[in-house]
């Protein structure tokens with residue numbers, strides 16, 4: 403049922419945006435296959451739900467869910483146990499339960515999954531009423547195997563790590579930043595967040611300006627899945643490949659120039675998570691091709707007066723621009739800041755080029771002709787060979 407609804411949505415039109423003006427077009431634009439977008443226009447792609455995972459959900463209802471209902475609701479029901487505040491991951495509503503549980507499992511390493519850890523350590527013993535729980539590791543292993551074999555394995559991947567869900571309840575008539583904690587698999591990621599601006603319009607959530615912050619080292623990220631109530635959507639964000647570095651000014655670069663949208667299911671209860679395939683800390687880095695950076699990028703920054711807004715070269719700049727990209731920095735910092743917003747594979751769609759050239763997210767079109775930055779900026783990004791991006 404949900405399946406057919408989502409499939410129908412995916413057939414709907416997409417939009418081209420031209421500084422706020424929406425024009426509908428017949429078919430979903432596949433931005434990644436169409437890199438030579440015209441200047442001044444940019445794609446808002448409508449996300450398509452990945453093949454609805456009805457089979458995985460049904461298998462869950464016949465395997466892990468009954469186990470949870472029999473053993474875990476002393477503390478994990480939708481009404482929390484006041485003496486043991488715990489996630490409502492065993493709620494009677496199997497959809498609610500499903501989208502929590504899916505975040506506790508790494509299907510590629512089931513034994514290392516959080517749920518296995520929690521069962522192995524019989525964490526419930528620490529809490530009032532926990533002595534009655536008799537669940538063994540083997541019970542859970544069997545249930546997980548049944549869930550996987552019974553259908554989850556045919557479901558599209560939602561990424562290797564999935565963040566805890568964030569609620570989307572509240573006033574979303576205007577853009578508001580919604581943030582999820584990064585999966586705390588490693589120390590580097592521990593205090594990190596992934597966030598997007600979101601708003602509701604015509605029954606859809608729109609997401610834009612995704613970024614990661616709070617991380618200690620530069621972080622490499624590849625493919626980001628948008629997950630609503632445990633269902634994954636194909637979004638332009640899943641094409642992200644990049645390096646995020648906390649800059650001297652405290653910011654990190656925006657990861658994508660795209661806006662994407664998915665249908666609202668239930669505005670009061672919808673829960674948003676993000677899945678990541680490849681997310682890890684990487685060593686600090688420096689630009690290696692500084693000569694090329696100076697020749698093609700820095701010269702253009704000077705010629706086009708980016709610093710009027712972004713600061714530097716003796717100009718104060720504006721707070722809005724500097725808060726996101728501060729160019730009042732020494733040459734190697736500036737080079738890294740520009741590099742982390744570029745992408746040698748998703749070329750003109752990288753923020754480095756899409757903001758000033760295509761005017762995404764209301765950015766002024768500062769570079770009127772693509773020939774001023776292409777291919778020289780791209781060649782420079784590629785020459786840096788930063789972690790293959």
Ligand code: HEC
Nearest residue numbers: 473474476477486487488489517520525526529531532537
């Ligand atoms: C007596 C109370 C109690 C019972 C019963 C209980 N838990 Fe928990 N559980 C907690 C509390 C409290 C936490 C959060 C603090 C912690 O991790 O110790 C928690 C955390 C968890 C987490 C991590 C949640 C998160 O969002 O990070 C998982 C997974 C989990 N429990 C699984 C289970 C399973 C599976 C069962 C049943 C077999 C179960 N629990 C039974 C109290 C309980």
Ligand code: HEC
Nearest residue numbers: 655656706708711722723726727743753754757758766768
């Ligand atoms: C008239 C002011 C103005 C000028 C000139 C300008 N920018 Fe911007 N730029 C902004 C503002 C404001 C933002 C922040 C937008 C936001 O809040 O998302 C921004 C954001 C950006 C971003 C995204 C940063 C991030 O990580 O979120 C990039 C990349 C960028 N500008 C590049 C440039 C380049 C390159 C030039 C010159 C060729 C330039 N800008 C000139 C105002 C300007």
